[in-house]
Amino acid sequence: MHLHKYEKYWLIFGGASLIVFLLITGIMAFHYGSHPPSSIKTINYEKVDEIAPFNNPGVHRVSGKDWDYEVVLVASAFYYNPAELHVPKGSKVKFIITSKDVIHGFEVAGTNVNMMAEPGYISEYTTTVDKAGDYLIVCNEYCGVGHAQMHSMLKVVD
Amino acid sequence: MKKQKQKPTESFSAKTAGVLKVDNKDAHLVLAHMYVAFIALLLGATAGLLQVLVRSGYFELPAPLGYYQILTIHGVLLALVFTTFFILGFQTAAVSRTSGALSDTQRILGWIGFWLMTIGTIMATIMILLNEASVLYTFYAPLKAHWIFYLGLALLIIGSWVDLMGHCLRWEQWRKENPRKTTPLISFMAVCNSLLWVVATLGVAIEVVFLLLPWSFGLVERVDVLLTRTLFWYFGHALVYFWLLPAYMVWYCVIPKIIGGKIFSDGLARLSFIMFILFSIPVGIHHQLTDPGIDSPSKYIQVVLTMMVVIPSMITAFSMFATFEMRGRELGATGLFGWLKKLPWGDARFLAPFVGMVAFVPGGAGGIINASFQMNQVVHNTIWVTGHFHLTLATTAVLTFFGASYWLIPHLTGRIFTPSLNRLGIIQTICWAVGMLFLAIGMHFEGLLGAPRRSAFSNYGGAEIAETWASYQIAQAIGGTFLFIGIIIFLYICVSLWWFTPKGEQEFPIAELAPQAEKTPPILENFKVWIVILAALILIAYTFPIYNIIENSPIGSKGFKLW
Ligand code: HEM
Ligand SMILES: [Cu+2]
Ligand SMILES: [Cu+2]
Numbered sequence: 001m002h003l004h005k006y007e008k009y010w011l012i013f014g015g016a017s018l019i020v021f022l023l024i025t026g027i028m029a030f031h032y033g034s035h036p037p038s039s040i041k042t043i044n045y046e047k048v049d050e051i052a053p054f055n056n057p058g059v060h061r062v063s064g065k066d067w068d069y070e071v072v073l074v075a076s077a078f079y080y081n082p083a084e085l086h087v088p089k090g091s092k093v094k095f096i097i098t099s100k101d102v103i104h105g106f107e108v109a110g111t112n113v114n115m116m117a118e119p120g121y122i123s124e125y126t127t128t129v130d131k132a133g134d135y136l137i138v139c140n141e142y143c144g145v146g147h148a149q150m151h152s153m154l155k156v157v158d
Numbered sequence: 159m160k161k162q163k164q165k166p167t168e169s170f171s172a173k174t175a176g177v178l179k180v181d182n183k184d185a186h187l188v189l190a191h192m193y194v195a196f197i198a199l200l201l202g203a204t205a206g207l208l209q210v211l212v213r214s215g216y217f218e219l220p221a222p223l224g225y226y227q228i229l230t231i232h233g234v235l236l237a238l239v240f241t242t243f244f245i246l247g248f249q250t251a252a253v254s255r256t257s258g259a260l261s262d263t264q265r266i267l268g269w270i271g272f273w274l275m276t277i278g279t280i281m282a283t284i285m286i287l288l289n290e291a292s293v294l295y296t297f298y299a300p301l302k303a304h305w306i307f308y309l310g311l312a313l314l315i316i317g318s319w320v321d322l323m324g325h326c327l328r329w330e331q332w333r334k335e336n337p338r339k340t341t342p343l344i345s346f347m348a349v350c351n352s353l354l355w356v357v358a359t360l361g362v363a364i365e366v367v368f369l370l371l372p373w374s375f376g377l378v379e380r381v382d383v384l385l386t387r388t389l390f391w392y393f394g395h396a397l398v399y400f401w402l403l404p405a406y407m408v409w410y411c412v413i414p415k416i417i418g419g420k421i422f423s424d425g426l427a428r429l430s431f432i433m434f435i436l437f438s439i440p441v442g443i444h445h446q447l448t449d450p451g452i453d454s455p456s457k458y459i460q461v462v463l464t465m466m467v468v469i470p471s472m473i474t475a476f477s478m479f480a481t482f483e484m485r486g487r488e489l490g491a492t493g494l495f496g497w498l499k500k501l502p503w504g505d506a507r508f509l510a511p512f513v514g515m516v517a518f519v520p521g522g523a524g525g526i527i528n529a530s531f532q533m534n535q536v537v538h539n540t541i542w543v544t545g546h547f548h549l550t551l552a553t554t555a556v557l558t559f560f561g562a563s564y565w566l567i568p569h570l571t572g573r574i575f576t577p578s579l580n581r582l583g584i585i586q587t588i589c590w591a592v593g594m595l596f597l598a599i600g601m602h603f604e605g606l607l608g609a610p611r612r613s614a615f616s617n618y619g620g621a622e623i624a625e626t627w628a629s630y631q632i633a634q635a636i637g638g639t640f641l642f643i644g645i646i647i648f649l650y651i652c653v654s655l656w657w658f659t660p661k662g663e664q665e666f667p668i669a670e671l672a673p674q675a676e677k678t679p680p681i682l683e684n685f686k687v688w689i690v691i692l693a694a695l696i697l698i699a700y701t702f703p704i705y706n707i708i709e710n711s712p713i714g715s716k717g718f719k720l721w
Contacts, residue, residue: 010472030458118383140610144721145226151619
């Protein structure tokens with residue numbers, strides 16, 4: 001099958017931008033370690049309250065790890081435990097969350113901290129919080145009647 | 159070949175030889191599909207209007223109705239029911255028109271499928287209305303609906319398989335009767351879309367029949383949440399191409415005829431359809447980029463496969479504009495863009511799909527952003543995503559379906575599309591475009607500010623950022639009102655075309671191939687080859703993640719009814 005000359009240019013342009021684009025995302029991910037949240041740890045969702053670290057939700061300072069704080073959060077219909085979190089500006093934070101019942105979302109609104117919380121799985125994402133302010137945490141996956149009332153607050157303090 | 163009642167009004171061509179009108183008995187079958195589709199459209203649009211009003215913050219639903227119940231109606235009736243009925247009806251018409259009337263057996267398959275789907279739809283809809291199934295159209299476990307809801311969905315899926323067998327067998331028959339000839343283009347495309355649908359729905363059928371039904375029925379206590387979700391999205395992304403390809407059939411085969419032109423290239427059209435089949439199924443995990451339990455490299459492989467659809471999309475865009483330009487120059491257009499002036503802007507059969515094409519430019523660009531691995535986190539599950547598919551599905555596909563209805567319905571009912579209805583069709587299109595400007599742009603911007611999707615009105619405890627969302631929700635209410643009016647105009651036109659406009663013959667436009675177009679390579683029609691490649695791609699993309707999901711699975715989930 002023969003292609004029209006302009007169509008060839010058009011497709012070469014398309015194919016080339018595709019390759020460039022995929023290379024950039026690939027290098028970002030596998031060289032700079034910028035992966036989407038993809039933890040594969042599992043948990044018994046019916047025993048979340050008894051299993052570490054979820055038996056002690058909240059913000060914990062840690063040492064000897066690649067990050068400074070662990071934010072441990074339990075999602076259930078229709079709230080997050082704890083309801084408010086304080087972390088110091090500039091710290092490297094690992095969010096660790098799970099669900100006690102159905103699928104919930106965990107989104108720090110207006111940022112790229114955004115992941116699913118699914119029963120039986122632990123979701124993790126590490127990031128540096130470098131701007132002070134109050135950040136609303138919303139549930140962005142439908143979980144039942146109270147879904148739009150499910151939120152929490154992340155306070156990044158100086 | 160069937161003998162025909164009416165005099166052929168077009169010249170015969172070698173490619174689309176023979177029948178020029180949809181057979182009468184087939185027309186009844188097609189109209190039955192349209193009937194259910196349009197009722198679903200009316201109910202779904204009413205739900206849509208209620209949603210935008212609730213989300214504006216100035217309206218509350220009357221007592222027994224809940225927001226998520228309404229949203230389930232909207233998603234199920236529009237995304238699953240309206241589309242499936244319209245598309246299978248349309249494909250049946252297209253095959254009957256270009257390959258010839260269905261045999262009795264083929265038509266009976268169509269009817270059995272139609273009734274299975276209709277019964278399934280009624281079952282599911284009643285359960286939603288009884289508030290036993292407010293689980294949205296994605297029905298993620300462990301939210302657990304009534305088993306009748308899942309059974310209804312199962313019937314809808316299985317019915318669709320029987321239904322499409324009818325017209326696919328007709329295509330096969332044409333091929334046998336015309337050895338070594340290239341099959342009619344639009345029939346071939348209908349078969350492609352059916353193949354895509356069958357392979358894709360295997361995932362959701364397994365999910366519904368083997369996992370959710372026994373679980374909701376109480377036969378098993380627990381269900382694997384991530385497995386059901388992954389099976390759903392194995393289907394869910396291909397679903398969007400199942401919606402889009404019929405629109406492309408109209409663009410490739412019908413629009414050239416409406417503007418008085420010819421099909422630019424038969425081979426490229428077929429090639430793009432084959433590529434859509436290959437690259438629309440092994441990619442569903444791009445909807446699960448932020449899910450736990452699936453490793454990052456597996457996600458990345460599917461992102462790469464997802465992006466491949468850029469190529470057939472670019473082929474399609476090129477073919478469309480080449481057709482437009484060729485025709486414009488034939489009519490004496492000069493200069494780089496002079497041909498634009500020569501297009502039939504006053505013809506609703508052209509304008510509606512054209513606006514759909516335009517919407518696909520931002521729609522497609524948004525899709526690339528959504529599927530971009532890390533960038534997905536910025537928009538995942540925000541209302542941006544909803545804005546995205548109101549452009550691609552609710553504008554590109556739906557406006558093309560509207561434009562097609564303007565000739566298809568009267569063609570089937572033996573009436574004509576009158577100039578006054580054409581004017582209404584133009585107004586309808588403008589109404590839709592304006593409505594979408596408000597609704598879709600509002601949703602995109604609100605989503606970038608972090609507003610979640612699938613959410614009733616809420617001030618999130620007075621949080622500052624939530625205040626910035628309010629004005630966009632008002633914009634969506636304005637846009638949604640325009641859209642609802644648009645639906646009413648559309649349905650008014652359809653009712654007129656069905657029962658009231660003057661009797662006559664409305665053409666089912668099918669364009670001929672341009673004389674300078676080259677011969678189509680026969681490999682493109684060899685489905686065996688493509689099915690093998692497709693199976694290989696699916697195995698590459700899914701074996702490892704599914705194996706991992708099953709191998710590492712935590713204790714399954716019991717059901718929850720939280721609404
Ligand atoms: C009257 C016209 C329409 C209006 C006012 C409208 C409005 C809306 C709104 C506000 C939402 C988001 C609700 C939320 O996330 O909380 C939504 C979701 C949706 N709409 Fe529409 N829409 C209309 C037409 C359509 C059409 C024609 C289609 C497809 C054929 C469609 C398909 C969908 C789908 C699939 C969803 C997602 C449902 C979900 O997240 O579960 N809509 N619509
Ligand atoms: Cu929620
Ligand atoms: Cu997708």
